[in-house]
Amino acid sequence: MDFANMTQTDWMLLAILILIGIIAILVLLTGVYVAAVLRIILKQQSGEEVHESLWSRWLKKIGGTEQPVEVQEQVLMLDHNYDGIRELDNHMPPWLKFLYFATVVFSVGYLLAYHVFEWAPLQEEEFEIEMQQATIAIEEYKKTQANLIDESNVELLSDAAALEAGKAIFVQNCAACHGNEGQGGVGPNLTDDAWLHGCNIKDVFKVVKYGVPQKGMVPWQNSLKPQEIQQVASYVLSLRGTNPPNPKEPQGEKCE
Numbered sequence: 001m002d003f004a005n006m007t008q009t010d011w012m013l014l015a016i017l018i019l020i021g022i023i024a025i026l027v028l029l030t031g032v033y034v035a036a037v038l039r040i041i042l043k044q045q046s047g048e049e050v051h052e053s054l055w056s057r058w059l060k061k062i063g064g065t066e067q068p069v070e071v072q073e074q075v076l077m078l079d080h081n082y083d084g085i086r087e088l089d090n091h092m093p094p095w096l097k098f099l100y101f102a103t104v105v106f107s108v109g110y111l112l113a114y115h116v117f118e119w120a121p122l123q124e125e126e127f128e129i130e131m132q133q134a135t136i137a138i139e140e141y142k143k144t145q146a147n148l149i150d151e152s153n154v155e156l157l158s159d160a161a162a163l164e165a166g167k168a169i170f171v172q173n174c175a176a177c178h179g180n181e182g183q184g185g186v187g188p189n190l191t192d193d194a195w196l197h198g199c200n201i202k203d204v205f206k207v208v209k210y211g212v213p214q215k216g217m218v219p220w221q222n223s224l225k226p227q228e229i230q231q232v233a234s235y236v237l238s239l240r241g242t243n244p245p246n247p248k249e250p251q252g253e254k255c256e
């Protein structure tokens, strides 16, 4: 079963299944118990001698009830008497003592395993490890999504790595027409406030992707990946207001 991908309904179904299982086991145990009691009663009625089963003898032993309560009370009764209220010096029943010792043994094992030999990570480390795995998973996911970027969902990138990548793409593919610093040449100046096709990331992405073939702007959709177009478009927008030397005169409308 793939627990990581289970939806809320899946969990609900699992919980219900487990609940039904527990109820079934309880019903079964009750049935067995009732049958055993009935057998004893029937035997007693027919005068047969009732042999105590190994099981019930064992239960009495770990429950500390081998002797009848009246006998035990005689032994355990303390001497003092507070206005007729007396006290029994009861011991823990063996099963409880056993449980106590078991927890002590467990704690020693736990201490050795987690704190001395460090066989397994502690809670905090476990959290860090899971967070790291999740970050890696997110990166993987982003890679598969990178090629789904288009003009309807593209976002402006501002991290240094993306702008650096965008600059490399620009210098290699765009500088010939737009100038090394985006100051313009055959193509328009990309650093001023005047734009022919709009100045938000979606407009720029679109113009780079499909080009303006009749005006000499090349479509890049077949030679650059969507993510690369996003990077170079973000880089272009980062050039705005850089005032490089020898700028080409503004073309188009002032764009906010």
Ligand code: HEC
Binding pocket: 169, 170, 173, 174, 175, 176, 177, 178, 186, 187, 188, 190, 194, 195, 196, 197, 198, 204, 207, 208, 212, 215, 216, 217, 218, 220, 232, 233, 236, 251, 252
């Ligand atoms: C062959 C020359 C040439 C190349 C190479 C070129 N462009 Fe262009 N680009 C142009 C021309 C010409 C225009 C103007 C189109 C028009 O007048 O509509 C233009 C327009 C643009 C515009 C729109 C500007 C505005 O004012 O709206 C952007 C953005 C742009 N180019 C980015 C790029 C990018 C990024 C690259 C590289 C991936 C690139 N261009 C490569 C020639 C080129």
